[in-house]
Amino acid sequence: MKNLQILHADMDAFFSSVEQRENPELKGKPVIVGGVSRRGVVATASYEARKFGVHSAMPVAQARKLCPQGIYLPSRHQLYQQVSREIFSILDKYTPLVEKLSIDEAFLDIKGCERLYGNPVKIAKLIKADVKQQTELTISIGLSINKFLAKLASDYDKPDGLTIVNANSVKSFLADLDIKKIWGVGDAFAAQLAQLNIFKVRDVWPYSQEELRNRFGKAGSKLFLLCRGIDQRQVSPGSEIKSVSHEETFAENLLDKDKLLAYLFKMSEKVSFRLHSNSLKGKTVFIKIRYADFSTLNRQISPADPVASAEKIYYLAKELLESNELFSHPVRLLGVGVANLTAQKQQQLNLFTKPDQNNKLDETIDELKRKYGFEKISRARKLYLD
Ligand code: TTP
Numbered sequence: 001m002k003n004l005q006i007l008h009a010d011m012d013a014f015f016s017s018v019e020q021r022e023n024p025e026l027k028g029k030p031v032i033v034g035g036v037s038r039r040g041v042v043a044t045a046s047y048e049a050r051k052f053g054v055h056s057a058m059p060v061a062q063a064r065k066l067c068p069q070g071i072y073l074p075s076r077h078q079l080y081q082q083v084s085r086e087i088f089s090i091l092d093k094y095t096p097l098v099e100k101l102s103i104d105e106a107f108l109d110i111k112g113c114e115r116l117y118g119n120p121v122k123i124a125k126l127i128k129a130d131v132k133q134q135t136e137l138t139i140s141i142g143l144s145i146n147k148f149l150a151k152l153a154s155d156y157d158k159p160d161g162l163t164i165v166n167a168n169s170v171k172s173f174l175a176d177l178d179i180k181k182i183w184g185v186g187d188a189f190a191a192q193l194a195q196l197n198i199f200k201v202r203d204v205w206p207y208s209q210e211e212l213r214n215r216f217g218k219a220g221s222k223l224f225l226l227c228r229g230i231d232q233r234q235v236s237p238g239s240e241i242k243s244v245s246h247e248e249t250f251a252e253n254l255l256d257k258d259k260l261l262a263y264l265f266k267m268s269e270k271v272s273f274r275l276h277s278n279s280l281k282g283k284t285v286f287i288k289i290r291y292a293d294f295s296t297l298n299r300q301i302s303p304a305d306p307v308a309s310a311e312k313i314y315y316l317a318k319e320l321l322e323s324n325e326l327f328s329h330p331v332r333l334l335g336v337g338v339a340n341l342t343a344q345k346q347q348q349l350n351l352f353t354k355p356d357q358n359n360k361l362d363e364t365i366d367e368l369k370r371k372y373g374f375e376k377i378s379r380a381r382k383l384y385l386d
């Protein structure tokens with residue numbers, strides 16, 4: 001029990017649960033929050049709606065097909081922010097070592113809190129009860145010896161879960177886990193691992209760290225450690241987020257510009273989502289591009305006004321790529337991010353917005369969707385404005 005000092009807490013179906021709380025008639029029903037417009041995507045679905053296969057980031061049109069009886073609601077971001085603040089003030093009571101990860105999740109280092117609140121399991125139970133009592137919402141908690149395991153544990157028994165992974169149970173907990181659950185294993189890496197018949201964590205165990213490093217470099221070394229439940233990262237509360245970025249390594253090098261732009265939009269949405277979740281915007285947009293020969297270039301631009309929307313991030317990144325003629329060789333990796341972050345203030349009405357800019361964007365996105373049918377090409381902005 002001594003080493004169970006890292007706790008990961010994550011609210012259950014956060015936006016939907018808040019809506020169910022606000023309107024008790026919705027309790028026990030399939031509630032889907034997100035765009036209610038034709039082109040919106042699902043922000044989240046209540047556990048009742050998940051039984052129908054509805055999940056975050058799915059186009060609403062598809063969700064409606066899977067779950068026609070669902071209750072579809074627009075996203076009320078300010079309300080969720082307010083509830084989020086209440087939850088974090090509860091967590092802050094237990095320890096000053098709270099690292100906020102997003103609007104509804106955090107790591108806590110509870111070492112040293114025992115004298116005040118009891119053993120780690122007791123603390124986890126107290127937090128769950130406290131959140132329930134003060135917000136009428138449920139939170140799932142994972143308790144373990146490090147961040148990596150605590151986060152997996154909180155996800156293990158959702159909703160309203162409390163999962164403990166102590167040093168003795170690490171091996172059995174990890175053995176049958178899908179390799180894609182491991183941090184750093186995206187689709188491209190998973191495809192490479194599949195060639196070695198690695199699909200589950202246990203399939204990695206026969207390989208030595210050297211073998212994995214030789215094959216996959218740093219990522220291989222990290223994979224070796226995580227698959228053994230080794231993670232040395234500290235909970236860092238004050239760690240101000242300095243930048244938010246997303247990058248993708250492609251399974252095959254890409255030269256097709258439209259396809260690359262489609263990926264760029266998808267990544268801009270992810271960056272925008274994380275900025276909004278943390279009420280941030282940024283003064284600098286940057287891109288990273290790596291070619292087949294591993295040469296890597298970075299470019300950045302600082303527009304007059306800080307940005308947070310997926311559209312603006314996308315357009316500035318596209319501008320950087322095009323003006324520097326960076327699409328001339330096959331691309332291995334593409335990344336986009338926003339730095340120089342500041343707090344998002346109340347949105348000001350912009351009297352000078354050119355209406356035709358957005359129409360043009362709609363056309364571009366529709367064009368990309370038609371060509372590639374990427375499920376996730378949708379407009380993150382809708383999540384916040386619908
Ligand atoms: P999550 O914690 O990932 O999801 P969740 O709380 O809805 O459900 P779970 O019980 O599985 O934790 O995200 C928190 C909130 O962030 C979620 O309620 C809605 C929002 N969100 C989006 O708007 N878009 C997304 O793609 C995701 C993943 C989340």
Ligand code: MG
Binds near residue numbers: 013014104
């Ligand atoms: Mg959650």
